Amino acid sequence: xxxxxxxxxxxxxxxxxxxxxxxxxxxxxxxxxxxxxxxxxxxxxxxxxxxxxxxxxxxxxxxxxxxxxxxxxxxxxxxxxxxxxxxxxxxxxxxxxxxxxxxxxxxxxxxxxxxxxxxxxxxxxxxxxxxxxxxxxxxxxxxxxxxxxxxxxxxxxxxxxxxxxxxxxxxxxxxxxxxxxxxxxxxxxxxxxxxxxxxxxxxxxxxxxxxxxxxxxxxxxxxxxxxxxxxxxxxxxxxxxxxxxxxxxxxxxxxxxxxxxxxxxxxxxxxxxxxxxxxxxxxxxxxxxxxxxxxxxxxxxxxxxxxxxxx
Numbered sequence: 001x002x003x004x005x006x007x008x009x010x011x012x013x014x015x016x017x018x019x020x021x022x023x024x025x026x027x028x029x030x031x032x033x034x035x036x037x038x039x040x041x042x043x044x045x046x047x048x049x050x051x052x053x054x055x056x057x058x059x060x061x062x063x064x065x066x067x068x069x070x071x072x073x074x075x076x077x078x079x080x081x082x083x084x085x086x087x088x089x090x091x092x093x094x095x096x097x098x099x100x101x102x103x104x105x106x107x108x109x110x111x112x113x114x115x116x117x118x119x120x121x122x123x124x125x126x127x128x129x130x131x132x133x134x135x136x137x138x139x140x141x142x143x144x145x146x147x148x149x150x151x152x153x154x155x156x157x158x159x160x161x162x163x164x165x166x167x168x169x170x171x172x173x174x175x176x177x178x179x180x181x182x183x184x185x186x187x188x189x190x191x192x193x194x195x196x197x198x199x200x201x202x203x204x205x206x207x208x209x210x211x212x213x214x215x216x217x218x219x220x221x222x223x224x225x226x227x228x229x230x231x232x233x234x235x236x237x238x239x240x241x242x243x244x245x246x247x248x249x250x251x252x253x254x255x256x257x258x259x260x261x262x263x264x265x266x267x268x269x270x271x272x273x274x275x276x277x278x279x280x281x282x283x284x285x286x287x288x289x290x291x292x293x294x295x296x297x298x299x300x301x302x303x304x305x306x307x308x309x310x311x
Contacts, residue, residue: 053257113246130223247299
């Protein structure tokens with residue numbers, strides 16, 4: 001193990017690195033409280049949208065996408081013939097456009113559920129695989145070992161993956177994806193707040209990055225293959241079992257929107273004191289799972305007495 005990685009692991013074991021993450025999160029709390037309340041209106045919208053999605057689930061998402069498709073279709077039905085100079089009846093073109101837009105909205109609903117299920121399946125599979133490699137046996141079955149060996153079906157691809165994790169390409173990609181502050185938005189505290197956000201995610205990356213780099217080829221294979229299986233399985237499940245998967249996805253996605261928005265607004269309003277909110281990601285994950293289970297139960301109970309007319 002490289003000396004830098006060993007030092008980082010020792011600091012992680014002693015809690016020093018997690019303490020730095022906690023300090024960065026507390027600095028972010030101070031910045032949030034300095035932002036004008038007019039800026040928080042977007043967060044309020046996210047909170048309301050998350051509540052509606054978590055409690056009403058498939059019905060609310062399908063209705064929203066259908067109405068959006070209908071409105072866009074009507075607008076297109078009126079604008080396109082006029083732009084082409086066609087002498088057609090406006091009610092007819094608007095009706096045709098609205099019907100096509102409504103149809104596209106319903107198709108988009110199923111695709112949205114499938115994509116969300118794919119992301120959820122990938123996240124769950126990756127988490128389970130990452131935990132499994134800590135306790136898995138040292139030797140792979142011979143049938144898998146032959147595929148992983150250099151020159152095997154997946155060996156070369158994993159070599160490329162190892163190079164990406166070691167040469168810093170993934171770290172550079174994550175760093176470039178962090179939000180930048182527009183010069184026109186230099187209100188009081190925003191510039192400083194953006195730096196705190198970068199520091200927070202950089203430190204979180206410093207916790208996870210070395211753990212990935214420390215994995216051997218066998219362990220990386222398990223994590224990558226599990227992630228791909230979760231991605232494909234989630235997408236297929238979202239298309240084929242859109243009723244049940246839609247309930248699960250909307251409940252978990254809605255609560256995932258409610259949690260950060262609620263914490264943000266509670267911090268901005270001063271309703272919670274400094275250090276009150278947990279800084280451990282595992283605690284937040286546990287709260288999210290509990291709230292998701294509650295939302296799933298509410299959706300399930302509300303739909304049981306009703307006849308499901310979905311095709």
